[in-house]
Amino acid sequence: MKKIVVSLVLLGSTIFADYTKEDRIADMQAMEKGMADIQKGFLYNSNDLIQKGVATVRNHALTLQPPRIGEQFSPDQQYAFMFARKQQRKIDSHAAKVGIKFAKGDKYQAMQEYTKILKQCTACHIKLRKW
């Protein structure tokens, strides 16, 4: 019983804990890995690698939290936050299309969708990171 209570408390604290800069960096690194898997999938002609990369990118694109006002890379406008949310949804949708097009054998179209993901990554970095 004690164990159950302890694990519930732990579970609660991981779900409700504030999303930190470290969490964000971990999400970013995971997406980078996912993108690398997708690229390898194209080069090795592996649907498995493509689908694995797509799943990783989609998982992290939707859970990542953009910086909020007061954080190091914070936007000074609410607009930047909304912009980030839009980028995340676009990443999710383009990633889904990479998987669908590749599985159908439309490799060029899958690659175009891949480029579109990279564009959203970069757009957010330029706006939020000032890179």
Ligand code: HEC
């Ligand atoms: C919501 C805006 C946003 C989107 C979308 C976004 N990034 Fe980032 N990214 C950031 C921010 C902000 C940082 C800096 C992290 C920090 O220090 O808070 C970052 C940092 C990174 C880093 C460096 C991590 C490190 O080790 O320091 C990598 C790699 C990265 N992003 C990859 C990606 C990839 C790949 C994508 C697209 C699939 C992507 N990002 C999409 C905002 C974004």
